[in-house]
Amino acid sequence: MRVFVSGPSGVGKTTVIKEVLRKNPDLVLSVSYTTRAPRKDEQDGVDYFFVSRDTFEDMVRKGAFLEWANVHGNLYGTSIEWVEEMESRGFHVLFDIDVQGVKQAKEKGLQGCFILIVPPTIDELERRLHSRGTEDRDSLVRRMENARAELAMWNLYDYLVVNDSLLECIETVHAVILAQRASKSEMIGRLPWLHTIA
Amino acid sequence: MRVFVSGPSGVGKTTVIKEVLRKNPDLVLSVSYTTRAPRKDEQDGVDYFFVSRDTFEDMVRKGAFLEWANVHGNLYGTSIEWVEEMESRGFHVLFDIDVQGVKQAKEKGLQGCFILIVPPTIDELERRLHSRGTEDRDSLVRRMENARAELAMWNLYDYLVVNDSLLECIETVHAVILAQRASKSEMIGRLPWLHTIA
Numbered sequence: 603m604r605v606f607v608s609g610p611s612g613v614g615k616t617t618v619i620k621e622v623l624r625k626n627p628d629l630v631l632s633v634s635y636t637t638r639a640p641r642k643d644e645q646d647g648v649d650y651f652f653v654s655r656d657t658f659e660d661m662v663r664k665g666a667f668l669e670w671a672n673v674h675g676n677l678y679g680t681s682i683e684w685v686e687e688m689e690s691r692g693f694h695v696l697f698d699i700d701v702q703g704v705k706q707a708k709e710k711g712l713q714g715c716f717i718l719i720v721p722p723t724i725d726e727l728e729r730r731l732h733s734r735g736t737e738d739r740d741s742l743v744r745r746m747e748n749a750r751a752e753l754a755m756w757n758l759y760d761y762l763v764v765n766d767s768l769l770e771c772i773e774t775v776h777a778v779i780l781a782q783r784a785s786k787s788e789m790i791g792r793l794p795w796l797h798t799i800a
Numbered sequence: 801m802r803v804f805v806s807g808p809s810g811v812g813k814t815t816v817i818k819e820v821l822r823k824n825p826d827l828v829l830s831v832s833y834t835t836r837a838p839r840k841d842e843q844d845g846v847d848y849f850f851v852s853r854d855t856f857e858d859m860v861r862k863g864a865f866l867e868w869a870n871v872h873g874n875l876y877g878t879s880i881e882w883v884e885e886m887e888s889r890g891f892h893v894l895f896d897i898d899v900q901g902v903k904q905a906k907e908k909g910l911q912g913c914f915i916l917i918v919p920p921t922i923d924e925l926e927r928r929l930h931s932r933g934t935e936d937r938d939s940l941v942r943r944m945e946n947a948r949a950e951l952a953m954w955n956l957y958d959y960l961v962v963n964d965s966l967l968e969c970i971e972t973v974h975a976v977i978l979a980q981r982a983s984k985s986e987m988i989g990r991l992p993w994l995h996t997i998a
Contacts, residue, residue, distance in 0.1 A: 720991065720994070723993055724993060724997065750997050753994060753997050754994075754997045756984070756988070756991075756994050757984070759984060760983065760984060761979065761982045761983055761984065761987075762982065762983075762984055762987040762988065762991065762994075763982050764987075764991070773978070774978060774979075774981075774982050776975075777974075777975040777976075777978035777979050777982070778975075778978075778979040778982060780971070780972060780975035780976075780979075781959065781972075781975045781976040781978075781979035781980075782979075783972075784959045784960065784961050784972050784975070784976060785958065785959055785960075786954070786955070786957060786958060786959065786960055789959075789960040789962075790954070790960065793918065793960065793962070795921055795922060796918070796951060796952075796954050796960075799922065799948050799951050799952045
């Protein structure tokens with residue numbers, strides 16, 4: 603089972619993902635490759651796999667990525683091998699992924715559960731970004747532009763989960779994952795006797 | 801949102817449905833029309849709408865049923881008008897429905913969430929039916945034949961929920977319903993501002 607979660611900056615996606623992972627010990631967060639320099643406290647292999655641009659571009663040429671994107675000049679990508687290695691160990695993988703990544707994943711025909719976390723309203727998102735107090739005016743304008751562009755792609759997703767009450771939002775994403783576990787495609791492999799019945 | 805729940809005799813479907821309805825006050829159980837005589841304690845309009853065969857056949861001719869079936873010579877059907885009336889009052893409708901009904905619903909292109917409750921194994925189902933002690937040998941054989949035929953149609957459903965632990969089964973069906981509430985098709989009508997974003 604692969605779970606893809608997107609949401610605009612400020613919607614609370616990171617918190618929701620953290621809590622959902624805590625509730626699902628067999629679900630791991632996808633670790634991306636990136637060409638950007640590690641920030642302090644970031645660990646190689648935990649937060650990202652930090653690689654040179656040459657290495658990254660070589661991986662792109664070899665088709666090593668499920669999806670990859672250029673974000674403000676830095677490259678980010680999800681390694682197919684890493685995901686399959688986790689799956690072979692019995693884990694499900696959750697992808698913290700932006701709209702561009704979801705587009706690529708869909709174009710490649712990847713199966714999974716695509717969830718978009720949305721704010722109650724666009725004004726509420728702006729209020730939240732504003733109240734952080736961490737953004738200057740230009741950065742706020744840019745984030746709101748990006749947010750609108752991401753939210754406009756809602757039709758790419760299977761589920762739209764509103765983050766109004768954080769607890770309800772976490773509960774709903776968790777329910778989507780529980781439901782996904784019970785989906786026919788997930789269950790049929792675990793009920794081999796159903797195939798032989800008649 | 802329409803939720804269709806099937807499961808063979810003895811799998812515990814009725815208990816699961818009762819608990820799921822208790823957890824979802826805005827979800828009502830579909831009340832079927834039937835030509836069979838009411839049993840004692842059965843109330844018209846609560847357990848079934850009891851009608852004559854003439855009335856029922858007239859309704860069939862008028863296309864009044866979402867689905868209908870002949871079960872051991874008695875006719876059972878779900879009225880489109882009743883369902884739409886409930887929906888116009890803001891309720892979601894849960895259908896306790898057999899495989900034949902699901903086939904008809906699918907052929908009519910009805911949208912909804914199709915759930916099949918399955919036993920952990922076919923032997924376990926037989927053990928449960930046996931331990932009830934209410935079935936004679938012929939009846940048991942017939943029920944098991946029907947169960948096999950129903951379970952063989954698993955591919956009609958979106959979700960296969962195993963009733964091994966009753967509580968887990970209820971929790972999973974409830975999660976499927978919560979997830980369905982967050983599905984794009986359910987949510988998009990509730991987030992009109994998403995349509996105008998760009």
